[in-house]
Amino acid sequence: MIRTDPETPDLFITPVEEVFIRNHLGPAPRLDRDTWTLTVEGAVERPLRLDFPALLDLPQTRFTAVHECFGSPLRPHVPTRAVTNVEWAGAPLAAVLALAGPRPEARHVWLEGADRGDFAGESGLTYLKDLPLDQAGAEVVLAHSMNGEPLRPDHGYPVRAVAPRMFGTNSVKWLTRIVLAAERPDHLFTTRLYTRVPPGGGEARPVREKDVGSKLLTPRDGGSVPAGACELEGYAWSATEVTAVEIAVDDADWQPAELERRGPHPSWQRFRLRCDLAPGPHRVRCRATDSAGRVQPLTGDRNAVHEIGILAE
Structure with missing residues (x-):
């Protein structure tokens, strides 16, 4: 089920x-x-x-x-x-x-x-x-x-x-x-x-310890946002602490996101990045790195980078 x-x-x-x-x-x-x-x-x-x-x-x-x-x-x-x-x-x-x-x-x-x-x-x-x-x-x-x-x-x-x-x-x-x-x-x-x-x-x-992963949650995949300033947010997690999250919009370079520390428990960590979106469709991706040096792969595995599509109007 x-x-x-x-x-x-x-x-x-x-x-x-x-x-x-x-x-x-x-x-x-x-x-x-x-x-x-x-x-x-x-x-x-x-x-x-x-x-x-x-x-x-x-x-x-x-x-x-x-x-x-x-x-x-x-x-x-x-x-x-x-x-x-x-x-x-x-x-x-x-x-x-x-x-x-x-x-x-x-x-x-x-x-x-x-x-x-x-x-x-x-x-x-x-x-x-x-x-x-x-x-x-x-x-x-x-x-x-x-x-x-x-x-x-x-x-x-x-x-x-x-x-x-x-x-x-x-x-x-x-x-x-x-x-x-x-x-x-x-x-x-x-x-x-x-x-x-x-x-x-x-x-x-x-299959035991969690992979390093991240997920974009705001905006929602397939959603619309006002053109201009936009805040991209999500959560990252791993078997150990996540030390960095990067976000790429369309074909631009990866940009470091602001990342919260994990704290004493193995919880997920919130990340966010403010960016400017021109009118039109956009592809947004995120990738995380953990303290063991593991980085989400771009493609080809279960923890490949998360990607969403949004429309700026």
Whole structure:
């Protein structure tokens, strides 16, 4: 199931109603918070079964982070730009792992949701993702709240994993099972889909950390604006901080935009540039650079520069 989020350039936090929804395995499971449990098993000293009150008794954290869909795993190079900025609250996975006690051979964390179904010719699937234990323990949160309210059914109620610096595919919804293991699981959504070859070639790697990206939101694509002074605005994001955004109008040179700092959370960053537009149609593009030195490609990949067309009247 796919829904596309409306664009709300004036809002730093995306309203829940406008957060995109992506489901691979059919309708969203309808779980009851009163009967929900989370099992923690595998290479642990103390297997666990936590209910919702037990999760709330753990230390809690609240943070704002970009939530971005990688796009179709069957078309991994096609730009999608389904991206929002959300406030999450929940218990750090590290607190759950401390209760369970990973054994020395544990190297990977498997996260499994309650959704079941068929995808890409395979039947009877569960939604399963895996992460390195050290990375999952440092970053993942078991979230029960979005924008100050309980998760809604389509967003993973009652509990989902949230990996703030990673694509949404790693933030497993309707979380019911965690397995610690020495090896990665061989599964459609872990080793056969959601992998890609890095720039320059080499061995395929799991889709995890977000790419550097940016999106123009004002003016809207296909819209009209008064000729003359115009303010171009949007948001940029990455797994790390974005350090620069440039904007090009028609065939003119790239111009540096004013860019807000990211702050303590992995949120998106607003950018803006004032320019003068002659009457007529215009093509506007934006590209971002992050602190790792990654730059959006002009074409050919899922995070290629965003382009809009506007008419100055």
